[in-house]
Amino acid sequence: ASIRCCTFEVVNSAHTRLCTKKTMLTINGQFPGPTIYARRGDLITMNIVNRADQNISIHWHGVKMPQYPWSDGTNYVTQCPIEPGQKFTQQIILSDEEGTLWWHAHSDWARNSVYGAIVILPPRTESFPFPIPHAHFPPILIGEWWNTEIETVFKEFLETGGDPEVSNAFLFNGQPGDLYPCSNQDTYKLRVEYGKTYLIKLVNAALDNIMFFKIANHELTVVGADGAYTKPLTTDYVAIPPGQTLDLLLEANQPPSHYYMATRMYTSEDVHSPTTPTTAIIEYVGNYTPPPSPLLPSLPDVKDSAAVNNFINRLRSLGNDVDVPKNVEEFMYYTLSMNLMPCLKSTCSGSTRFLASVNNVSFVLPRLRLDILQAYYRGINGVYTEDFPDFPYLSYDFTGVVLPEEEAGTNFGTGVRMLEYNTTVEVVLQGANHLIDHPIHLHGYRFYVVGYGLGNYNRIRDVANYNLVDPPLMQTIVVPKNGWAAIRFKANNPGVWYMHCHIERHISWGMGMVFIVKDGERPHEKMLPPPPDMPRC
Ligand code: C2O
Ligand code: CU
Numbered sequence: 001a002s003i004r005c006c007t008f009e010v011v012n013s014a015h016t017r018l019c020t021k022k023t024m025l026t027i028n029g030q031f032p033g034p035t036i037y038a039r040r041g042d043l044i045t046m047n048i049v050n051r052a053d054q055n056i057s058i059h060w061h062g063v064k065m066p067q068y069p070w071s072d073g074t075n076y077v078t079q080c081p082i083e084p085g086q087k088f089t090q091q092i093i094l095s096d097e098e099g100t101l102w103w104h105a106h107s108d109w110a111r112n113s114v115y116g117a118i119v120i121l122p123p124r125t126e127s128f129p130f131p132i133p134h135a136h137f138p139p140i141l142i143g144e145w146w147n148t149e150i151e152t153v154f155k156e157f158l159e160t161g162g163d164p165e166v167s168n169a170f171l172f173n174g175q176p177g178d179l180y181p182c183s184n185q186d187t188y189k190l191r192v193e194y195g196k197t198y199l200i201k202l203v204n205a206a207l208d209n210i211m212f213f214k215i216a217n218h219e220l221t222v223v224g225a226d227g228a229y230t231k232p233l234t235t236d237y238v239a240i241p242p243g244q245t246l247d248l249l250l251e252a253n254q255p256p257s258h259y260y261m262a263t264r265m266y267t268s269e270d271v272h273s274p275t276t277p278t279t280a281i282i283e284y285v286g287n288y289t290p291p292p293s294p295l296l297p298s299l300p301d302v303k304d305s306a307a308v309n310n311f312i313n314r315l316r317s318l319g320n321d322v323d324v325p326k327n328v329e330e331f332m333y334y335t336l337s338m339n340l341m342p343c344l345k346s347t348c349s350g351s352t353r354f355l356a357s358v359n360n361v362s363f364v365l366p367r368l369r370l371d372i373l374q375a376y377y378r379g380i381n382g383v384y385t386e387d388f389p390d391f392p393y394l395s396y397d398f399t400g401v402v403l404p405e406e407e408a409g410t411n412f413g414t415g416v417r418m419l420e421y422n423t424t425v426e427v428v429l430q431g432a433n434h435l436i437d438h439p440i441h442l443h444g445y446r447f448y449v450v451g452y453g454l455g456n457y458n459r460i461r462d463v464a465n466y467n468l469v470d471p472p473l474m475q476t477i478v479v480p481k482n483g484w485a486a487i488r489f490k491a492n493n494p495g496v497w498y499m500h501c502h503i504e505r506h507i508s509w510g511m512g513m514v515f516i517v518k519d520g521e522r523p524h525e526k527m528l529p530p531p532p533d534m535p536r537c
Helices: 150-160 305-313 372-378 459-463 504-508
Strands: 003-017 020-027 036-039 043-050 058-061 087-093 099-105 115-121 140-145 169-172 189-192 197-204 210-215 220-225 228-235 238-240 245-251 258-266 278-284 330-342 352-358 361-363 411-413 416-419 424-431 438-442 447-454 476-479 483-490 495-501 512-517
Touching (some): 058 087, 099 197, 099 220, 099 245, 115 140, 150 504, 169 258, 169 278, 197 210, 238 305, 352 504, 372 495, 372 512, 424 438, 424 447, 447 476, 476 483, 495 504
Parallel strands (some): 140 197, 330 424, 361 411
Antiparallel strands (some): 003 020, 043 087, 058 099, 197 245, 438 476, 495 512
16 A cells, blocks of 8 residues: 545636536546546545635545545535635545545535546555456546536526526536537547457446446446446446446457447436437547447437346345345434425425435535534534434335325434444335435445345345345445335444435435444544644634
């Protein structure tokens, strides 16, 4: 393990896509932001300097930050924002993560332009657990572009109660590709040599959509997800929720030519965002006449929920008999709902507005006070409550298609769930039969997805079918609309950890909650003290 150091300067810079120029927040003026390359177990000291005109915080998504939530970078959960003109030094503490992770702003919707990949290679003395790819590609980040400034879109979203302008294109490494206007010249290209194998590090950094991804005429082999290796899984497409990463092997074994790789959103809602595929070109080197236009892969249909569920359901841990907790000490049942509420503001686009909730609590960040971590560490009352409910509707039927009355109301709160150090935890995440899937992400941990199904969760029936042998180790799991996922983890990382839907609209409407994991007895079981330069509220 080595120690590295870098600086991220948060600046406003101008970028043009789809013939539209706009100013946006970036790191070092780059869009997408810089890739961090590291090896397993490295420690990276990152100096964040805010030279822009708005508050920001930066989160290292999927990095567990053992004993050190101070660097998790989550606005009002683990820190107050870094204000314009301020600096903050964060420690990116890698432990057993290996593969691809990413970083992004964790304040309002700034992550739309403030994001980048973290590539974690094996230590020098080890190699990948799969045939060593001959060549590496730069990571491929799926992003989203609005012609309007994202701050305006966000403001409109808050004011209308949920009818913001939809994005104008999805992006591959900042480019919409040549099926979009004014994008031909800059379409992202990857050059390959026939007979070689390449490692594609794919990140879904889009704000609101699960994406399908496919390469014409080529199969993909999934070898990793969320910074952990998986059993090799060969497939002709993948589905990737916002927040997730996948490591994919691509064999360049087709007749030398040009092929499109393409991505398009999935949604079970009435379609809003662009459905024209975003493209990049896989270009074989050699002497041949390229086709007038590359072959386009046929992506699963925009509404093909079975294609999403089937793919996710096939992911498995690389090893067997993984260290998944066998006995559960704390069982929680969390329902994810969209709540239709009367809208009282004159700016609303209708008489109702949406909120989102976990166990019927819409999570509110303690914006005007202090972050939850400081409040916990310093014993300050009134910032959060320890009453997050466990079992609201254990016997409720979530398969009804009409929005049930029970879900129609929600309470606002900043509720946390306290956990004793080292408890084994199971959370069943139950999705309602309303609108859309929820990719749920947990900070500070990775969890095993021991069960995944459609309809209502049934404790007796479903526990019997859990996979305790090789469940995938993840930090973001799609909870299907009208379905559920069961996750297990050992609460061995003390701190304050956000769990939330990684769809930006849903987190803004309150689909989240916080775990506080208490210190253990021994020194390595306790939170370390905060750094001296923690931003102040
Ligand atoms: Cu990718 Cu709470 O974040
Ligand atoms: Cu959601």
